[in-house]
Each structure stands twice: as C-alpha cells, then as structure tokens.
Amino acid sequence: xxxxxxxxxxxxxxxxxxxxAAFNFFxxxxxxxxxxxxxxxxxxxIMYGRVTYKFMEAYWPNANDNxxxxxxxxMNNHTKIVFSKKLTTTNWGETIVMNEIVVEDIIKLxxxxxxxxxxxxxxQIVQALSNLGLxxxxxxxxxxxxxxxxxxxxxxxxxxxPLQLTQAKELGDGIMLLYYQPTKx
Numbered sequence: 005x006x007x008x009x010x011x012x013x014x015x016x017x018x019x020x021x022x023x024x025a026a027f028n029f030f031x032x033x034x035x036x037x038x039x040x041x042x043x044x045x046x047x048x049x050i051m052y053g054r055v056t057y058k059f060m061e062a063y064w065p066n067a068n069d070n071x072x073x074x075x076x077x078x079m080n081n082h083t084k085i086v087f088s089k090k091l092t093t094t095n096w097g098e099t100i101v102m103n104e105i106v107v108e109d110i111i112k113l114x115x116x117x118x119x120x121x122x123x124x125x126x127x128q129i130v131q132a133l134s135n136l137g138l139x140x141x142x143x144x145x146x147x148x149x150x151x152x153x154x155x156x157x158x159x160x161x162x163x164x165x166p167l168q169l170t171q172a173k174e175l176g177d178g179i180m181l182l183y184y185q186p187t188k189x
Contacts, residue, residue, distance in 0.1 A: 007140035008121045010130050019154035030147045035175035044078040048119025054088035056125035061096040105132050131160035148178030
C-alpha cells in the first residue's frame with residue numbers, strides 16, 4: 005500500500021506561509037534541490053488543495069530553464085489529486101478533482117498501485133488528513149527563520165498526534181530536514 009506523506013517548508017515558529025500568504029522566507033540550496041529530486045521521484049501522485057493547485061498549475065507548465073528538469077517533468081506528469089468544491093475543470097495533465105475528503109476514498113487512493121502520494125503546501129489538506137489519521141509521514145524542512153506571523157502548518161489540527169523522529173538531515177545554510185511518523189498512543 006502506498007503512503008501519504010507531507011513535504012513542506014516551515015519556519016522555526018511553525019508557519020508554512022508568511023503574512024499575506026507570502027513564501028519569500030526560504031532560499032533553497034543544492035542539498036534542498038537534491039532532496040526535492042529524490043522526493044518527487046518516489047512519489048507517484050501529488051495531492052493539493054485548490055489554492056495551492058491553482059498556484060502550481062499556473063507555474064509548472066511554463067517553468068523556466070532555471071528550474072530543475074527532473075522536478076519540472078515530474079510536477080507536470082505526475083497524477084494530481086486536488087480537493088475543491090469550486091474547481092470543475094483543470095488544464096494541467098492528469099488531475100483528479102475530489103469535492104471533499106472522504107476517508108474511504110483516501111484509503112482507496114492509498115490502495116492503488118504506484119508511488120507514494122505527496123502533499124505539497126496545502127495546509128488545510130494537511131490539517132484535515134492529520135485529523136483523520138491518514139498521513140503516514142511528515143517531512144518538514146525547517147527554515148532558519150522566525151516569521152512571527154503567517155499561516156501555521158497545523159492550525160486546524162484538533163488533537164495531539166504523537167510522532168517519532170525517524171530521520172534528520174542537515175541540508176546546509178541552517179536548513180533541517182526532519183522525517184516524522186505518527187506513533188500509536
């Protein structure tokens with residue numbers, strides 16, 4: 005069975021977006037890009053909320069020459085799963101639109117063949133699936149900055165989720181990559 009994992013950059017104080025949804029607090033380095041290439045290779049599908057999906061849909065089909073060709077190819081060619089009550093049509097490769105998060109539907113997605121499912125951005129989807137116990141791994145890239153305000157990664161999580169640190173990597177420039185898995189209890 006494939007797993008669902010989150011891969012998101014977060015400030016030290018827990019924000020995945022700064023004020024006004026800005027994402028200008030993180031400067032990726034080569035070690036981060038190496039992680040991104042490996043992560044996107046292992047994924048078979050990408051899961052989004054509508055807002056993140058629309059942002060990515062506007063960017064990746066027209067990615068510039070400075071973008072990594074492996075990441076660009078996978079972003080454009082992986083199956084995309086987007087949760088939206090408003091979105092009715094899409095123009096970005098193979099995209100599955102789901103109107104709501106239904107536990108049975110998510111379990112069916114996990115039972116399909118193929119690589120794992122990665123959630124990029126999409127804080128509300130992370131929060132909803134966390135509340136339902138459907139996320140198998142959290143990969144948090146901690147940026148060495150305190151923002152003081154913004155959009156918290158886990159704002160809508162309604163209960164404690166005990167986690168076990170399974171791996172930690174220093175990516176240089178003060179950036180940490182932390183792998184956590186939910187534990188029982």
